Amino acid sequence: MVGAGIFVALAPAAAAAGSWLLIGLAVAAVVAYCNATSSARLAARYPQSGGTYVYGRERLGEFWGYLAGWSFVVGKTASCAAMALTVGFYVWPAYAHAVAVAAVVGLTAVNYRGVQKSAVLTRVIVAVVVAVLAAVVVIVAASGRADVDQLRLGHGTVLGVLQAAGLLFFAFAGYARIATLGEEVRDPARTIPRAIPLALGLALVIYAAVAITVLAALGPERLATAAAPLADAVRMAGVAGFEPVVRVGAAVAALGSLLSLILGVSRTTLAMARDRHLPVALAAVHPRFGVPHRAEVAVGGVVAVLAAVTDVRGVIGFSSFAVLVYYAVANASAWTLESPQSPGRLAPARRWGRLIAAVGLIGCVVLAIALPLPAVLSGTAVLVVGAVIYAVRRLRYDRDSHDLDTGGKPG
Template identity: 75%
Template sequence: MTRSGAELRRTLGVGDAVVIGLGSMVGAGIFAALAPAARAAGSGLLLGLAVAAVVAYCNATSSARLAALYPASGGTYVYGRERLGEFWGYLAGWSFVVGKTASCAAMALTVGAYVWPDQAHAVAVAAVVALTAVNYSGVQKSAWLTRVIVAVVLAVLASVVVVCLGSGASDAARLDVGASGGVGGVLQAAGLLFFAFAGYARIATLGEEVRDPARTIPRAIPLALGITLVVYAAVALAVLSVLGAGGLGHAVAPLADAVRAAGVPGLVPVVRVGAAVAALGSLLALILGVSRTALAMARDRHLPGALAVVHPRFQVPHRAELAVGAVVAALAATVDVRGAIGFSSFGVLAYYAVANASAWTLGSAPADRVVPAAGLLGCVVLAFALPAVSVIVGAGVLAVGVVACGVRRGLAGR
């Protein structure tokens, strides 16, 4: 239950919510996820993108239905708790907080890699500190900054698409999806590309800060997802048509390599700046969402109760934001970006599996259960199609969370 005096202020409209969702999805993922997806599936990454989009749509639909009924901070942590029981809500919250904290570190390191490769960790930590300060000062300022970042990134991506498709280096024969890595490769590519789609949950986790959530959230989530899918499809087609599956799979900075191969090397610095800005946008929204879920879990004593305090002036969960920022900064100073992304994907898919299971309980008619069932199945399949290391580490960390929950219940029962 929400404690008296700890409610957040409802200030965000549909436009703000869509922008925050876009800032989470149209981010660093599109600059980084295409290469490993191409290594897994070749040109079949286009099929992987379609599979990831279908799973994301199911998840978005389930999340929107649930958010309209439970417009409180915490997203699937709240939905799982209310529809399935306290344990499943806790598991969803644990998956989200841990997985997305790893994703925050990955985004921060992406900023460092593009801005100053030799000092990537130091730049990453500085980015976390700066954006934590922005979130601390209020969600409206965060939404305003996210709007600027989204505009810049969309402009850069549009330039990449126009340059690649308009060049003589573009060849439609490179788009042959038959040259793929098989079903397993396509599913692994879908799991990797899903990492870049997952930001629409940020809209649901802000359920306590949007105006008229029953109307705003169901409209904002599909809008943000649809715009993102169009952008990703255009970029994937353009880059693949220039580099081919082999070149894309071995590219360190695929979009920069694509514009160089298209004969416009002068655009490379712009693409690098766009990648850094995109990563900043993702990091901003990620810190925002993780701190809200931490707030909800702290209210229920699954995390320290001190994190449940809302700032009297800025109306944000400032202690949760500072705690999340500190953990992310520590990770950004020490971890490897590739491992962080793999683990994050597993955690996010586990989170959405609980969301779909929760949505399954909303109606008994077969038509009401088709989308949640497809979403649940898709999440499980994509999670276990990820690289083995990601699956093992992800399952291990979730198990740690389950044990911690059991210990807490045991101590409470004494």
Template identity: 75%
Template sequence: MSSTPPHASAVPDELDRRLGVPDAVLIGLGSMIGAGIFASLAPAARAAGSGLLIGLAVAALVAYCNATSSARLAALYPASGGTYVYGRERLGEFWGYLAGWSFVVGKTASCAAMALTVGTYVWPGQAHAVAVAAVVALTAVNYAGVQKSALLTRVIVALVLAVLAAVVVASLTSGSVDAARLDVGSDATFGGVLQAAGLLFFAFAGYARIATLGEEVRDPDRTIPRAVPVALGITLVVYAAVAVSVLLVLGPSGLAAAGAPLTEAARAAGADWLVPVVRAGAALAALGSLLALILGVSRTTLAMARDHHLPHALASVHPRFKVPHRAELVIGAVVATAAATTDVRGAIGFSSFGVLAYYAVANASALTLTPAEGRPARIVPVVGLAGCIVLAFALPLSSVTTGAAVLAVGAGAYGVRRVYARRT
């Protein structure tokens, strides 16, 4: 197997390397500390009950393994495309293609979900219209250049962190705190904890954005391995603080029944003034996630188009802005259409299965690394691979069947293309 990325070194149009460690960390934070923390706690509590924090720990463990595997691979293959590139170089063309297919299709659905989250919080009566407007605006930001995207992400992350900190402080200093509500695991089941972990993992998955920007970071063999664990560690601390504070004021049953858990926590803590701030923070968080998602999906589309797995016209890089402008426009159009016509719940379930399939390929790829190539301790990709498979199949049955069907469609399309290529 090759230890250098021949496909990446032979491309005629390369992207500018503008991003350092702080920008890469912020892009990862903008992806992870997004709408997931506002939306995933309640369904996770319904699945796990008082085992919510155990589910969070399991999700964090799998995310750490995935982050470590992805960082080592990204340092070795610093090209746009992430696991699409790693799978292709380490496991073979089909597995790279399947990872890319899982990422592009699954994350396109996630983009639609994030856009609809923006619409729901900003203007519930016109959620679809606001969602489409958000997609158009953020596609324009990405089109104008990745550095502008990093700047906007920095602002959004700071505001969202301030909102989350306000919720934590208001909850922990209120008279509604009851330590007995943290009776972890008293009503939890094994299957429920795994399903909660799968749902919460969705909120951790943003560190892939750092890897898919491998062609746009300075000194990627040092920048990416540093940025990934820092972004993941900060996110875990934030999530744990929010989960504990919300559980202390609502309890597992109250959290499970909450439509907007952080808003309900603010009300239960007697901080009604904080409710509109939380609503605004949720909209900003969804915008931050949508911004980074469009960025990552377009880069994987670029890599797949370079290898003719998608129309080669999408591999074009803008001569002035140095971004994959055609890929960004096509992804923006698809996401806008989906945001105008789909339901957010179905989009999230489908995306969760796809993202776990994507990381399963990343861990399998990391298992093939040699010590000279910076292979992590073997237990890391083994746990990551097993964790991705288990969590994927612990998701609700509808998500599993839909996700598996779409992966099968992608595999079939790959087979048809290979047969056609041989005959011509």
């Protein structure tokens, strides 16, 4: 979670909610908590790799599992473009799109050769990013140029707050990654329900500190138009010498996230291709490098095109919409979980679990609908395309099964 999202998501959220940005952050955190709790309960019951792709299939049916997987692939593909554009806007703003495309091409080539981000490198990246964020907070707060009056609630709307919450949800995505790797976790029934809320809580503290600091430094109007808000906040504090450090920190965070995202999306694409939800050709594995090279190239190509032609705020909105749909399926799946105690009566743990799942489901739907209209329309269109692909595949499968049963003769 603590990656590139916090470097870029504050600006579109401020454009939506203005000084009510922090309320939007709180709403996003509540929905994220519900999603995390539901994901933890499901991961404890189904400690398998795949996350909601598995949960939806097991609890709600094959279509809902497919819809979750499809939402994950398209949403995270958009996230890849957002990460690449974050690199561009912080490293070389005048040529942000060109830098973004170069980053995608370079990391796709790295992934193609089977090079993955190790656990040690992950820790180093997180340490660097947290150190940079902490320095931004300290520098801006100590500069005396941050104005607490900027935090006062001005004019705002409920729609603006909900829209900001949906956009800020982009920065929270990632807390359920441990659930998608359930088979690789020791004692998942005990570890996962503890790890997810802990990670979410730590990220929220960091995000709140950064959001308060940047909002106090820039004000809602200037923050809303900032392409690199944290760098702008440091410059506003009169410490321009630290600005390159912030830009490097943002680039490190974005490149680390992009490397993992391309890896994850290509592997999910591989799994869905093996299940024939996507073209079977994408299931090929390179004989030397042992990677799904066609899926890698396909994902990299789509991300490169998005990074070349789209706006970072647009892809953040689209990504948030798709990921919110993904977690809506997770909450709906968690609602169906049965308590191991007193089958005829709801145990207290199950009652709370169902309440949290209901709040999470409603929250996901509301935030998704409240996103900017282009994000809602494009997200809905892509989901409809996914549903059509599923329906065509299902009809073809049923027809082939019928032919096999009848020996190729009409029934």
